Amino acid sequence: MQMMMEYPQYRMLEGSETLYAIEGPRHAIEFQPLGSNQWMMHAHFASDYPRFVWMQELLLKAAQARAVSKEEFVDLVNAREVHEPLACLGRFNASEAHEALRFETNVELQALTTFGVSSISRHHVLVGSDEDIREALKAAKQNDWEVLIVGGGSNVLMHSDWEGLTLQQGIKGIQVLSDDGNRVEVLVGAGESWHDWVLHAVEQGWNGIENLALIPGSVGASPMQNIGAYGVEVKDCFLWLEAVHQQTGELRRFDHNACEFGYRESIFKQREKDEWVIVRVAFVLERNAPLRMEYGAIQSELKHLQHHEIAHKNVMEAVMRIRRSKLPDPALMGNAGSFFKNPILDERAFEAVLSNHPEVVHYTLEDGTFKLAAGWLIEQAGWKGQRRGNCGVHERQALVLVNYGGASGQEIWQLALDIIEDVKVKFGVELQPEVNQIRTS
Ligand SMILES: Cc1cc2nc3c(=O)[nH]c(=O)nc-3n(C[C@H](O)[C@H](O)[C@H](O)COP(=O)(O)OP(=O)(O)OC[C@H]3O[C@@H](n4cnc5c(N)ncnc54)[C@H](O)[C@@H]3O)c2cc1C
Structure with missing residues (x-):
């Protein structure tokens, strides 16, 4: 029954005027009367069992809470002012007229x-x-x-x-949830630009994501493939996210474990693919976060500075300079960054590649598997800089497929398939696309 219920559900507590917008089995927004003309808003997240039971009772036990329609709920909320609306829940600030969606x-x-x-x-x-x-x-x-x-x-x-x-x-907004002087928890709307969020965080002295500067796209998509660059992945500073279920409208909170992050992976690209719309992401950053400078390219960009002179902002600027010199700017040449993932092989498969290609560029991972450099495989197979019609493989970065102008999705995909096939024949390794392939079913 719970699974089939559509959200939000609206309830009024019996014997009181308290209202609840229940957005999922574990989420509710409470409107508590404050004097005769104001509401106090509270957001409830039932992370433990007793609160979960309480929310289920609100939902399911008519004796405790009466169901009200959305229209009645909105009228009741509109009858009073909201005292200090919750920034992240501004949508329930009834004084703001809800504009009709424009399809x-x-x-x-x-x-x-x-x-x-x-x-x-x-x-x-x-x-x-x-x-x-x-x-x-x-x-x-x-x-x-x-x-x-x-x-x-x-x-x-x-x-x-x-x-x-x-x-x-297009959900916007940045809200500090807590700040103990070092550790800052911040909630960011899914429609915010990822790079603008990184700039804002570093400007505020909230550190940990500076190595992820200049990655295009939105904050909401960042956990989808656990974006990563220069030794940092979004999972390293991820706290939780909230998402709306596409079928039921339920709002659910996914903590770190629930997201099942992996290399350019999460549950949202696997088991729960196309099930959820991510609406906000909470991050945990630290003023005293360690500098992440393992990459040689960052070190050489900053070699003119003494170690004690290097701030997080310097690392961010170094990353931006490196990226600008290496990657084609999508505003000038269509691309989606790395088209393929770096293949990860177990020991047996890796030994097989190594025996034929002792020079293969690879990294040993902590779990004993081996990550091969897909760009190296593609370059060795002779594809780097190759142009075919309106698309091709970038001349400086073999992992990036580019649209020189006028290429169709089919054309680019055929190029990708031919690269996959050729690398398989030459190295026995099957490349997987990192970019999401979109087809109407
Ligand atoms: C030049 C360039 C460099 C790049 N460099 C990197 C890099 O260094 N590291 C890296 O990891 N990636 C990189 N990328 C890839 C890309 O920027 C990231 O994957 C980014 O997170 C995509 O965000 P987006 O908002 O553009 O997602 P979109 O392309 O709009 O969507 C990607 C997928 O996520 C889904 N989606 C998007 N938003 C939501 C949401 N709110 N809720 C549910 N599903 C959603 C979409 O349906 C789609 O399936 C690069 C891309 C380019 C063009």
Whole structure:
């Protein structure tokens, strides 16, 4: 029964005027009367069993709480002012009129994705709140539209037009949850730009993500593939995220374990693929975070400084300079960063590669497996700098496929398939794409 219930559910506590918007089996926003004309808002997250039972009782036991319709709920909330609205829950600040969603038709996604291939989305909507998302998902259900979430479009290759609904994530906001002078917990809206968030954090002295500067895309997509660069991954400073279920509208909190992070992986690319819309991400950063300078390129960028002179901001700026010199700017040449993941092999498979190619570039991982440099494999196979029609392999970075202008998704994908096949024949290693391949089913 719980699984089939649609969220949010609205309740009024019997014998009192307290209202609850229940957003999932473990989430509720409480509106508690404060005097005669104000509400005090509280966000409840039932992380332990007693609170879970309490929330279930609110949901399921009519004797304790009466179900109210959304319209009645909104009217009741509107009848009073909200005293100090919760920043991250501003959508329930009833004084702000909720603007109707604007569904557009036949929207060209070319400019919304960094590969820049042409793809028409039959229906498109920009969402700015959880409520918007639920409304958009409801419309998709009613009209039988398949849903595609779009952030910054920097990790997708559109294979064709999108026959359903593209839902563009626009939830904004940065809110400090706690700060003990060193450790800072910060909640960030999924629609914020990842790089702008990194700049903001480093500016505030909140450190830990400076090595991830200049990665394109949105904050909401960052846990999807556990973005990583220069020795740091998003999982290293991740606290939790909240996501809305595409079918039920339930809001759920995923902690670190629940996300099942791996190398360019998370549960959202695997078991729970296409199930959730990530709406906000909480990070934990530290003013005294250690500097991450294991990469030789960072060290040589900063060699003019004494170690004690190096601040997190210097590391960030070094990373930005390195990235600008190595990677094509999507504004000038369409691409989605590394097209392939670095293959990870067990000892037996690795020995097989090594016996034929003793020079293979690789790293030994802590768990005894071996990560091969996909860029090296592609370069050795002779693909670096190769152009085919309107697309090709970047001349300085063999991992990056580029659109010189006018390439179709199919054209780029065929190039990728040929590279995969060739590397398999030459090295016995099967490359996997890192970029999400998008096809309407
Ligand atoms: C030049 C360049 C360099 C790059 N460098 C790196 C790098 O160093 N390291 C790295 O890890 N990546 C890198 N990338 C890849 C990319 O920037 C990241 O994967 C980024 O996190 C994608 O974010 P996005 O918002 O653009 O996601 P999109 O491309 O919009 O979406 C990616 C996938 O996530 C889904 N999605 C997006 N937002 C949400 C959401 N809120 N809820 C649920 N699903 C969602 C989409 O449906 C899609 O399947 C690079 C890309 C480029 C173009």
